[in-house]
Amino acid sequence: MNPKNEQEQVVLVTGAAGGIGAAIAELAVARGHRVMLTDVDEVAVVSRARSLGPRAAACMLDIRSSAGWTRAFEAAEAVFGGVDVLVNNAGITHTRVARDLPEQQHRDIVEVNLLGTITGVCTALERMTARGRGHIINVCSMTSFLPLPGYATYCASKFGLRAFHHSVAIEERDGPLDFTLIHPPSTRTGMLAQEMADPSCAIAFAEKSYAPQRIARAVVDAIATKPVEVVFPPLAGRVQRIAGVFPRLMRRVIPVAEARGLRQRERLLSHSDAHR
Template sequence: MSSTISGKVIAITGGARGIGFDTAKRLIADGARVAIGDIDEVQMKTAATELDITAYARLDVTDPASFADFLDMVEAELGPIDVLVNNAGIMPTGWFHEESDKITRRQVEINVLGVMWGSKQALQRMLPRRSGHVINIASLAGEGYFPGVAAYCGTKHAVKALTETLRREYHDSGVDFSCVMPTFVNTELTAGAGKPKLLRNAEPQEIADAVARLVEKPKSQVRVTGMAGKLSQLQNILPRRVLEPIIKALGTEHILLQDIDNNARKAYSDRIETN
């Protein structure tokens, strides 16, 4: 149990599975008072039972009113929110010109507007107290360029830029902003995807650990894994003639296109089309 985290009220979006669920589990183990929100009510209730929590509610992050209701519930059940983790997100794969307009719009609504609504409403609650922390789960795709997830990359670049801008805008307000940028993570989101050579996927528990470290000691951003993060930073420094052979060696140009196993990915693809 962490003395820094113990007793903090932490709300997590997309908390029914994957990174959100493991983050809730880790923070509860550290003594936090955690609430989760998710659009999948059945899975959320299952998760809440496993986590042994009573603060949970259906949350559609694309709807500001739904977000307000969720945060109101959290504060009514647990008290003023210390930390909001904007985790909910989707990642369809495939050729951009074949992606439906509906799913392109959904990515922007969930991955970008959802983070904006959450950050804005958290600020409205935290600023009067001059205390709080918003942690946004972005991706190394937020500073990279991965064929097969063009719209997703665009949304995560937006989350990274939004988080850093808010951090500077509110730097003397008592409210902190942090951005977590994971590599590919072994969750349903990457089901059926190829894997880069020479690099391993992260486990959701590693992202949960990164969030816990940020709750303990806020900083602007953290990359997971360390090796993938270092390579990601290099791509904006190295000249193209040096970078291209590295990209080719990693195989990231085709792992989300030609290497995709659509059968293995079907359950996830179907779910994000309907929820």
């Protein structure tokens, strides 16, 4: 099916005030879908939705809140009708090696990236199953395959999300819902700027970063094509997925990549300083 000719859907996107989520919402509207943008930053997400015209609306959602999820679905239903596609995109990270990260920040990462997404999926399961159709797209990470220094708890949350996603998809295999998992690599968002400030996670710069619009295209295409899982980049991502199976190989390869990332980070910082 040509994604540009896909049937119009009602799409609920989390973390849609900026970054990948905003790019997903913009492209989905351009493709003819109706989109409920949600974000913990109410002012920013309402402004973003207004910029997209009448096919977009917004509401505040802290994905850690079960009641918040109910309100978000009810808001989408009130404006556009029942939600056809849930795009779980919202996520956070706090950088630093695990021993230096405050306990609350470890908890924040797990509560948002894993437990918040679980809450959203469970809300969608109930409502979509009652309607007899629906598609859940979870935006995960390439770190769900390959643990990285500087990201220990973030990686753990994404490992857990991948396991949860596929377990639920198997449980619901005889039901009316579709499930897709998208694994972005390093992406040029505010999160990458946060990583630039911390040399402990310089491995983020070992490979080319992607524009949010590139990830958005994969997500919005998936509304029509319904792939089971998408990795980035298509070839190198598959290699990384295989490498993650072998701990001894990881412990040899990752320090090499980390050293490359440190060099590239220094070049980027020097380039930035030169243009100030």
